[in-house]
Amino acid sequence: MIVVMDLQVGEKELQAVEEVLQEYGYQCHLIRGENRIVVGAVGSGSGEIPPNLETMPGVEKVMRVMQPFKLVSREFKRDDTVVAAGKLRVGGGFVSVLAGPCAVESEEQLKEAARAVKEAGAVGLRGGAYKPRTSPYSFQGLMEKGLNYLSNIKKETGMAVITEAVNPADIEAVAEVADIVQIGARNMQNYPLLREAGQLRKPVLLKRGLSATVEEWLMAAEYIMSGGNYEVILCERGIRTFETYTRNTLDVSAIALAKRLSHLPVIADPSHAGGQWRLVRPLALASLAAGADGLLIEVHPDPARALCDGPQSLNPKHFSELMSEVAALVPVLGKTLCRGEA
Numbered sequence: 001m002i003v004v005m006d007l008q009v010g011e012k013e014l015q016a017v018e019e020v021l022q023e024y025g026y027q028c029h030l031i032r033g034e035n036r037i038v039v040g041a042v043g044s045g046s047g048e049i050p051p052n053l054e055t056m057p058g059v060e061k062v063m064r065v066m067q068p069f070k071l072v073s074r075e076f077k078r079d080d081t082v083v084a085a086g087k088l089r090v091g092g093g094f095v096s097v098l099a100g101p102c103a104v105e106s107e108e109q110l111k112e113a114a115r116a117v118k119e120a121g122a123v124g125l126r127g128g129a130y131k132p133r134t135s136p137y138s139f140q141g142l143m144e145k146g147l148n149y150l151s152n153i154k155k156e157t158g159m160a161v162i163t164e165a166v167n168p169a170d171i172e173a174v175a176e177v178a179d180i181v182q183i184g185a186r187n188m189q190n191y192p193l194l195r196e197a198g199q200l201r202k203p204v205l206l207k208r209g210l211s212a213t214v215e216e217w218l219m220a221a222e223y224i225m226s227g228g229n230y231e232v233i234l235c236e237r238g239i240r241t242f243e244t245y246t247r248n249t250l251d252v253s254a255i256a257l258a259k260r261l262s263h264l265p266v267i268a269d270p271s272h273a274g275g276q277w278r279l280v281r282p283l284a285l286a287s288l289a290a291g292a293d294g295l296l297i298e299v300h301p302d303p304a305r306a307l308c309d310g311p312q313s314l315n316p317k318h319f320s321e322l323m324s325e326v327a328a329l330v331p332v333l334g335k336t337l338c339r340g341e342a
């Protein structure tokens with residue numbers, strides 16, 4: 001349920017409301033929006049509303065949240081959440097592009113990719129150190145060494161770094177280097193990992209699972225937020241359908257839908273959606289037109305030699321061309337594109 005408070009409510013009154021809710025078994029989350037202060041009460045089990053709650057000082061009204069996801073829901077928080085990491089901003093009219101190789105392969109490869117994507121206007125650098133691969137015989141990532149390279153390049157370029165955590169035991173180490181911790185599609189319902197992500201005080205990018213419904217995706221985000229980490233970015237990366245000409249099917253409607261259902265920023269990953277570099281441009285532009293707050297794009301200095309996801313990786317020239325189109329489109333949509341030098 002949400003308890004909408006008077007904007008002028010005092011700390012004592014807020015505390016009294018939280019205490020009553022806690023007595024009824026609720027966990028309280030305080031959301032201070034621009035136009036209202038809300039106490040979000042979740043997880044009581046019974047869902048019983050304390051009888052005198054509505055008449056307590058400072059309380060404007062009490063409302064039940066009808067959706068199964070609560071903290072994630074727009075019913076809970078009307079204003080867009082803006083997630084920021086360094087100069088990167090997503091949501092609330094800000095658009096950012098995060099780009100880089102699928103996997104960190106060597107320090108040279110990462111440096112080359114970082115310089116290229118930064119020059120083209122990306123504000124975030126992606127690169128997996130831990131790779132969740134379908135085959136146990138495929139390149140699994142450089143792990144700690146990869147994290148070290150990411151840490152060095154971050155110092156050198158000032159870019160916000162996003163990298164994936166695949167194991168709850170490694171998430172702290174990943175979060176020490178990452179500005180945004182990625183949870184991959186295969187782990188969207190890895191609940192111990194989501195719980196650990198909820199303990200971080202650092203943005204988390206949550207990819208939609210390969211066959212997850214929008215509701216399951218938002219419920220996964222609820223796991224992270226219920227731990228007290230409110231900085232969640234949703235990422236549509238394509239879902240499994242009957243189509244075999246594409247790696248996955250970009251669910252454009254899910255972008256628009258998630259923006260309606262949730263206040264969280266939603267970005268798109270056209271690389272994993274299409275699985276072919278030629279599809280990245282149209283899918284990226286379609287995602288922005290549908291309301292995406294950002295893009296996650298695979299760029300490799302030499303895609304033909306990539307150890308992972310080469311066929312869907314843009315080379316620096318194609319990425320730079322795409323960025324020019326993104327820079328032209330974003331203002332038409334009434335939004336602001338974040339750039340590294342801004």
Ligand code: PEP
Pocket residue numbers: 102128132183184185186207237269272
């Ligand atoms: C990735 O970003 O490289 C990745 C593994 O993505 P996904 O989890 O969407 O497959």
Ligand code: MN
Pocket residue numbers: 102103272298308309
């Ligand atoms: Mn990849």
